[in-house]
């Protein structure tokens with residue numbers, strides 16, 4: 216049973232709080248004492264989450280609309296008692312799926328607005344309410360932005376999404392320098408393959424196939440990385456809560472990968488079922504000598520077929 220209450224007396228804003236990572240984080244912060252403003256463009260979903268625990272308020276907010284972000288931050292500061300201590304800029308979806316050889320300006324702009332501009336403006340409109348918050352360990356207020364493993368390399372997501380999430384990492388660093396003078400820390404979290412609604416909602420899966428798709432995703436995610444289970448929204452929520460807490464008072468301008476080791480290295484380095492080149496060479500070296508002129512059978516250097524984590528992963 217959790218006994219800590221790291222956020223008693225604090226006001227927190229979470230975007231994308233109706234589902235997945237945002238929902239889990241909003242609930243964790245509220246469970247640990249924060250007054251949480253749970254914002255989402257899906258207002259009914261945010262209301263359902265807010266109803267789960269005391270101390271939560273649902274707010275309708277589309278993060279592609281600057282006025283709505285400003286109104287969210289103003290309201291949280293006003294109703295939360297005069298300021299904001301924690302902001303989690305997290306709302307997102309898959310964005311435009313076309314590759315760089317096909318994407319058009321509208322698709323590019325929509326994805327950047329949803330995943331990158333929203334974070335910049337979330338910071339912009341929260342900052343006036345976050346200056347000089349009380350802290351015992353330095354770094355009074357904290358902003359955490361959701362990036363992705365897709366920011367670390369190609370193949371985890373569509374192109375525009377990956378570029379936007381890489382932009383979130385750099386935005387996090389420069390914002391941390393701009394805001395250090397106000398005692399505001401800014402960090403990012405990079406989720407790996409996490410079981411949420413994002414995969415089915417981003418491709419508009421027909422309703423009668425969502426359950427099957429989620430079962431496939433659950434199996435793929437359990438098999439995708441060295442930690443042999445699927446990533447869960449609560450795994451990310453714990454990292455966000457740490458970065459938001461006073462225990463992280465000396466941490467700013469950095470990012471935390473929470474991916475079960477997905478991006479550590481090649482699959483054969485952790486999966487005994489996926490032999491690498493040296494496994495193949497060792498098998499060749501240890502094969503019995505052949506008496507005929509026939510070369511020994513070639514061991515395959517190819518790993519057996521595995522569900523790929525690289526198809527549509529956010």
Ligand SMILES: NC(=O)c1ccc[n+]([C@@H]2O[C@H](COP(=O)([O-])OP(=O)(O)OC[C@H]3O[C@@H](n4cnc5c(N)ncnc54)[C@H](O)[C@@H]3O)[C@@H](O)[C@H]2O)c1
Nearest residue numbers: 231233234235236256277278306307363409411412413529
């Ligand atoms: N699930 C993963 O594997 C994964 C991996 C890396 C990064 N992420 C990122 O994590 C964040 C949360 O995603 P999730 O996996 O929890 O997905 P999710 O679909 O479960 O939740 C996303 C939430 O964001 C909301 N949202 C979408 N567009 C919005 C908008 N314009 N304004 C306000 N709210 C909006 C949705 O309504 C939804 O409630 C996203 O930024 C996503 O890119 C997810």
